[in-house]
Amino acid sequence: MKLSTSMFTLFVAANVLTFCGCQEKAMTPPSTPDAPAHSDDAHSEDAHVHADGSEHAAHGAHGAGPHDGTVADWGGGKYHVEFTVDHDKQEGTVYVLGADEKSPVPIDAESIDLSISDPVMQVTLTAAPQDSDPEGKSSRFVGTHEKLGVVQEYAGTIVGVIDGTPYSGDFKEESHGDHDH
Template sequence: MKKFSLIAVMCLLVSVMGCNQSSTTTDQASDTAGSSATDDHGHDHPHDGETDHSVEGHGHGVGPHDGTIADWGGGKFHVEFTVNHDKQQATVYVLGSDEKTATPIDAESIELAITDPEMQVVLSADPQEGDPEGKSSRFVGTHESLGVVQEYAGTMTGVVDGTPYSGDFSEEAHDNHEH
């Protein structure tokens, strides 16, 4: 029942705060198509230049850490998901509206919910060099299931200045694992 309640709350957050009020992974997965860069496996991804968050299904490029980007708050923030399978570790970077600039937030942790295999991971603040005292733009957590080499999809949630944010992501469009 606890797992169901958490999923229900996360779905509510996604529907309220998600990218352009989109609440489905399918919509968010289409958000990841149409952006461009060459990932660490040499795959080319089309890029449309500047991201227009007013357009439903807008694209996000590969993040500055070769991760998959999701929207928080209609483009106010972006979060970048990366995984290191060898360390069974996920790292999420908080970025600004430009999808590139590290944006430290006042939070001790954010939550990662992966859909397959189903897992919940609390990512703790791990400030990067240059992050001000008490804020972090990087969050790290481990889970044994992250050792599985596959395409992950899920939701990243957190609270910034009392406002809850949530964003769906899918690696399928990016194929960008760290090995």
């Protein structure tokens, strides 16, 4: 009986390790030659493949967005968010974008949350629909905080909900060299 218990324990341990190994691989799928390439050649270096097979730049390596802001993933590349700041107005703006990192995606939300790590602040950004957004939806969210008047490179997290699904994306501004941020 002792041998059976030991074999059973070994069997369970092996299956647990196998399961964990499979899960890890599922979260980071290998790059395949037939995966669709990202249309932006600037993203070819440091690219990774998402679970849906699409290829995107590594997190934090997106480059400037359509509003010259910092772009982050929301939902593994299904959506993106672009953070911009107007230091004079002490105002932060986040644009919700599609998988192409350019097209606005209006969402049914009254607000999204912005957390900045240094200086530490939490800002609720309220819907500020763009002219092209349909009634009751917004692809732009704006909020103010006195600490956004500090001219520096910001890093933080943007959190929101689309169709009942929560999304979160980390971003880090990097100097573009051609303007003050």
